[in-house]
Amino acid sequence: MPSTLDDFAVISTIGSGSYGTCRKIRRKKDGKVLAWKEMDYGSMTETEKQMLVSEVNLLRELRHSNIVRYYDRIIDRSNTTIYIIMEYCDRGDLASLISRCRRDEVYMEEDFVWKILVQITQALQECHRRKNGKAVLHRDLKPANIFLDSDENVKLGDFGLARVLHHETSFAKTYVGTPYYMSPELVNNMSYNEKSDIWSMGCILYELCALRPPFTASNQHELNKKIRVGDFARIPNKYTDGLNNVVAKIIRVEVHKRPTIDEVLNEPLVMKKRTSLG
Numbered sequence: 001m002p003s004t005l006d007d008f009a010v011i012s013t014i015g016s017g018s019y020g021t022c023r024k025i026r027r028k029k030d031g032k033v034l035a036w037k038e039m040d041y042g043s044m045t046e047t048e049k050q051m052l053v054s055e056v057n058l059l060r061e062l063r064h065s066n067i068v069r070y071y072d073r074i075i076d077r078s079n080t081t082i083y084i085i086m087e088y089c090d091r092g093d094l095a096s097l098i099s100r101c102r103r104d105e106v107y108m109e110e111d112f113v114w115k116i117l118v119q120i121t122q123a124l125q126e127c128h129r130r131k132n133g134k135a136v137l138h139r140d141l142k143p144a145n146i147f148l149d150s151d152e153n154v155k156l157g158d159f160g161l162a163r164v165l166h167h168e169t170s171f172a173k174t175y176v177g178t179p180y181y182m183s184p185e186l187v188n189n190m191s192y193n194e195k196s197d198i199w200s201m202g203c204i205l206y207e208l209c210a211l212r213p214p215f216t217a218s219n220q221h222e223l224n225k226k227i228r229v230g231d232f233a234r235i236p237n238k239y240t241d242g243l244n245n246v247v248a249k250i251i252r253v254e255v256h257k258r259p260t261i262d263e264v265l266n267e268p269l270v271m272k273k274r275t276s277l278g
């Protein structure tokens with residue numbers, strides 16, 4: 001029995017992203033708290049609508065403890081809006097956490113960073129594992145779409161939606177934020193691939209430690225130059241060489257020198273943390 005809007009009550013608005021509004025909702029039949037993302041497809045071309053349908057179908061297939069769970073979708077033709085119903089992550093996103101740590105001048109504990117490293121890598125492994133020959137690349141990995149649940153488990157969100165939104169004519173092509181996590185191959189207008197997601201993950205892990213991205217600049221041109229060179233300072237001395245080495249191994253300009261997801265997970269220290277942090 002497909003869901004209808006009447007099956008849910010809106011609790012509050014969480015925020016608005018480049019593609020629409022995210023709300024905290026309650027499923028009436030059992031009181032379960034969920035989230036939905038409202039997207040107005042009214043201005044989309046037929047191609048974009050097709051892409052949206054296929055992306056949502058891909059989301060439906062992704063079942064993993066470190067990927068925001070997709071539940072259902074509701075299409076309301078009266079206001080050309082699609083509601084994508086997903087699990088609610090009650091500890092918010094990493095961008096908000098990093099901002100709070102920076103404001104309070106408090107570094108994150110090393111074990112917390114390891115835990116996030118392991119769980120993001122596991123989520124990417126699931127997505128890059130080819131599903132019927134089709135890898136689901138995230139394309140827009142950033143702290144703002146990595147969430148935490150009440151057990152501090154990491155949940156990768158907004159998969160696939162990024163591809164729909166970067167389509168030529170879609171309104172969301174206008175970047176709202178500075179793409180600090182863009183890989184050198186993307187900066188050089190080369191093709192996006194699994195290792196581009198890995199580069200972004202490396203930059204996010206760096207930022208969790210340093211509370212700022214590895215590459216910063218006052219404009220896109222200067223940022224691109226720094227990304228192409230690929231030099232960045234060590235993460236703060238509070239963190240061990242072990243963590244610094246893993247992060248530095250990931251943020252490699254040459255794609256062939258950057259580890260695959262499996263190579264990251266097979267790093268001795270990562271394996272050790274995987275077992276000890278559970």
Ligand SMILES: CN(C)CCCNS(=O)(=O)c1cccc(Nc2nc(OCC3CCCCC3)c3[nH]cnc3n2)c1
Nearest residue numbers: 014015016017022035068086087088089090092093096
């Ligand atoms: C300043 N901001 C833009 C963020 C304000 C809001 N803080 S926050 O840190 O995201 C926050 C606070 C508390 C709970 C949640 N939970 C949550 N958020 C989602 O998306 C957030 C949305 C993503 C696009 C941009 C707008 C916000 C989810 N998607 C699927 N499950 C989700 N669970 C998030």
